[in-house]
Amino acid sequence: LSPRLDCNGRPLILDRPRVMGIINVTPDSFSDGGRHDTADRAIAHGVRLAQEGADVLDVGGESTRPGADEVSVDEELRRVLPVIERLARETTLPISIDTSKPEVMRAAVQAGAGLINDVRALRMNGALEAAAELAVPVVLMHMQGEPGSMQAAPDYDDVVADVHRFLAERIFAAEMAGIPKSRLVIDPGFGFGKTIEHNLALLARLDAFTNLGVPLLAGLSRKRTIGELTGRDAPEARVHGSVAAHLIAAQRGAVLLRVHDVAATVDALKVWHAVGQVKPPRRDA
Ligand SMILES: Nc1nc2[nH]c(SCC(=O)O)nc2c(=O)[nH]1
Numbered sequence: 001l002s003p004r005l006d007c008n009g010r011p012l013i014l015d016r017p018r019v020m021g022i023i024n025v026t027p028d029s030f031s032d033g034g035r036h037d038t039a040d041r042a043i044a045h046g047v048r049l050a051q052e053g054a055d056v057l058d059v060g061g062e063s064t065r066p067g068a069d070e071v072s073v074d075e076e077l078r079r080v081l082p083v084i085e086r087l088a089r090e091t092t093l094p095i096s097i098d099t100s101k102p103e104v105m106r107a108a109v110q111a112g113a114g115l116i117n118d119v120r121a122l123r124m125n126g127a128l129e130a131a132a133e134l135a136v137p138v139v140l141m142h143m144q145g146e147p148g149s150m151q152a153a154p155d156y157d158d159v160v161a162d163v164h165r166f167l168a169e170r171i172f173a174a175e176m177a178g179i180p181k182s183r184l185v186i187d188p189g190f191g192f193g194k195t196i197e198h199n200l201a202l203l204a205r206l207d208a209f210t211n212l213g214v215p216l217l218a219g220l221s222r223k224r225t226i227g228e229l230t231g232r233d234a235p236e237a238r239v240h241g242s243v244a245a246h247l248i249a250a251q252r253g254a255v256l257l258r259v260h261d262v263a264a265t266v267d268a269l270k271v272w273h274a275v276g277q278v279k280p281p282r283r284d285a
Pocket residue numbers: 064065098117118119139141187189190217218219220221223258
């Protein structure tokens with residue numbers, strides 16, 4: 001039985017690895033122009049990702065890159081709401097809001113978002129209650145520390161066991177708050193308080209998370225780990241390495257891949273899916 005997430009009326013069927021397209025609505029992401037220009041370009045980008053074959057669009061107004069500063073609720077709302085409202089009209093895809101703030105969750109769902117993608121796994125005050133009341137699916141991601149300091153000295157006994165335990169705890173907390181497992185997705189949070197070795201261990205042993213009984217999201221797109229392994233400093237030069245990493249993640253249990261390069265990832269998954277469809281040989285008597 002394949003998990004079917006009802007994202008505010010728009011289905012996200014996790015019957016095979018699906019692609020989440022990234023739309024960062026942060027001032028430096030689309031243009032050095034003004035806010036209006038940024039929104040217009042973000043929306044055009046989202047429409048393009050939909051045409052490239054994305055199954056869900058992830059809209060984020062708070063950069064959670066290492067070293068990023070906090071963004072106020074008002075600023076985050078000003079960035080994401082216009083984009084969500086127009087994307088909801090111009091595409092039929094489910095839209096996820098990449099936020100940790102309950103006020104942003106509420107306003108984004110009101111504006112048409114159908115999935116909450118929280119890099120802090122509903123740990124901010126009021127987030128569990130907001131997600132329960134909004135009754136939309138939620139991605140619970142692991143982060144050690146906060147973006148401003150998380151890469152200073154990431155430390156684990158066993159990164160896979162530690163992240164697994166954290167995600168199990170957050171699933172329990174969500175269920176206690178009235179969010180059924182059928183509305184949960186988990187994510188080990190590549191790059192969020194992890195060294196390259198930690199990220200590689202999490203990818204190599206990604207199948208360890210499938211016993212938690214909820215779909216798994218992986219997001220390595222254009223991240224530093226890919227850059228270090230391939231020697232590609234420019235993020236846009238990390239497409240091939242990102243596609244390779246996401247194919248491995250799909251093979252090891254991820255059913256949602258959060259990517260910048262939708263067309264490339266969709267193509268790779270088509271090849272992977274076709275091979276998976278090959279029937280085993282008939283056992284002639
Ligand atoms: N669920 C989920 N949400 C995310 N938001 C970002 S922002 C940093 C970047 O894209 O480099 N990464 C992730 C991720 O890995 N998983």
